Amino acid sequence: NDSKTNSIITTQDSFQIGTYVTLSIYADAQVPDRVFDDLFGLIDKYEYMISKNIKGTELNQVNQNAGIAPVRVSKDIIEMIKLGLKYADVTKGRFDISVGPLVDLWAIGTDFAHLPTDAEIKEKMALIDYKKIVIDETKQTVFLPEKDMEIDLGAIAKGYIADRLKGLIQEEGYESAIINLGGNVLTVGTKPNSDNWNIGVRNPESNAGSTMGILKLTDNSIVSSGVYERFFIEDNVRYHHIINATTGYPEQNDMLSVSIISERSVDGDALSTTVFLLGLKEGYRYIESLDGVGAVFIMKDHSVYVTDSLQDKFTLTSKDYTIKS
Ligand code: FAD
Ligand code: MG
Ligand code: MG
Numbered sequence: 001n002d003s004k005t006n007s008i009i010t011t012q013d014s015f016q017i018g019t020y021v022t023l024s025i026y027a028d029a030q031v032p033d034r035v036f037d038d039l040f041g042l043i044d045k046y047e048y049m050i051s052k053n054i055k056g057t058e059l060n061q062v063n064q065n066a067g068i069a070p071v072r073v074s075k076d077i078i079e080m081i082k083l084g085l086k087y088a089d090v091t092k093g094r095f096d097i098s099v100g101p102l103v104d105l106w107a108i109g110t111d112f113a114h115l116p117t118d119a120e121i122k123e124k125m126a127l128i129d130y131k132k133i134v135i136d137e138t139k140q141t142v143f144l145p146e147k148d149m150e151i152d153l154g155a156i157a158k159g160y161i162a163d164r165l166k167g168l169i170q171e172e173g174y175e176s177a178i179i180n181l182g183g184n185v186l187t188v189g190t191k192p193n194s195d196n197w198n199i200g201v202r203n204p205e206s207n208a209g210s211t212m213g214i215l216k217l218t219d220n221s222i223v224s225s226g227v228y229e230r231f232f233i234e235d236n237v238r239y240h241h242i243i244n245a246t247t248g249y250p251e252q253n254d255m256l257s258v259s260i261i262s263e264r265s266v267d268g269d270a271l272s273t274t275v276f277l278l279g280l281k282e283g284y285r286y287i288e289s290l291d292g293v294g295a296v297f298i299m300k301d302h303s304v305y306v307t308d309s310l311q312d313k314f315t316l317t318s319k320d321y322t323i324k325s
Contacts, residue, residue: 019182100150159269226257
């Protein structure tokens, strides 16, 4: 198909769900505004469903009704919570979507970020236990049995939304696109000329957001979690936004970031946070045990570990890092 190699790219940006969104669609002609309006509208829909920062969202109502009553929610929320519970089991509770009270306490990424006292952390820890979350799939409700319990879907939601955007792009008949939700990248199809996409892996130590490697991908998601995204530094300690829910403190390990490559972006999002909390050794083993998922680990000593399925897809482009195995 000759026309495909002549395709043009239409890109539109927005600032939604607390991050920069860039949608690029390849087609024979300019993609109409209406398509982008629908795509950004879909993000709005999810923002008003699951944001913790906006009053009245479904998730807020679940949290407000903690200790009071079950709340009827969209199927999307049930799906995200079920996925969250799965990874909580995998990490024996280090990953825990009921981490909300701790996320609020630390407030990392907001103007109120601060180092809490041990007593404050202990108090919030008493509220955190994913096993207490009650889902009734028939009634489509979620119930948090104790007052002040709070679900936070920040570790999963961007991936979930990216998958829904991909679905809508394909429904509109487009076969070639890149969805970027603040660094959560999901590719649709191949490039118009059938080539793989070259997706940069962010250098976690570059403030300018430069890359340290390239991944060749088709119909894949790449999602990263790391110490560089949202953090503050106090007394030479970097406190970042991935909290070990079994200690109440940001996870301190020897990893700068981990990038997960998967088919669905929601898996990549959940797994990037999960694997960061598992650490290199356990995380690497876990990723190798899964089908169709790969990972690139970037360590503080600048060594890089790439799982088997990605060996021929990843190219290191920075002299500052070394691939180890
Ligand atoms: P990931 O590694 O994917 O996840 C880290 C996030 O997961 C943390 O920020 C926290 O929310 C949560 N988390 C931390 N520890 C754990 C744990 N142990 N187990 C499970 N989850 C954990 N940001 C703004 O600044 N302003 C906004 O208005 C805003 N609105 C948003 C609305 C929506 C619907 C969504 C999805 C996100 C929004 N965000 C907003 C961003 C959000 O606050 C998180 O920072 C973001 O989702 C984290 O994604 P990540 O890829 O950086 O990190
Ligand atoms: Mg992320
Ligand atoms: Mg995540």
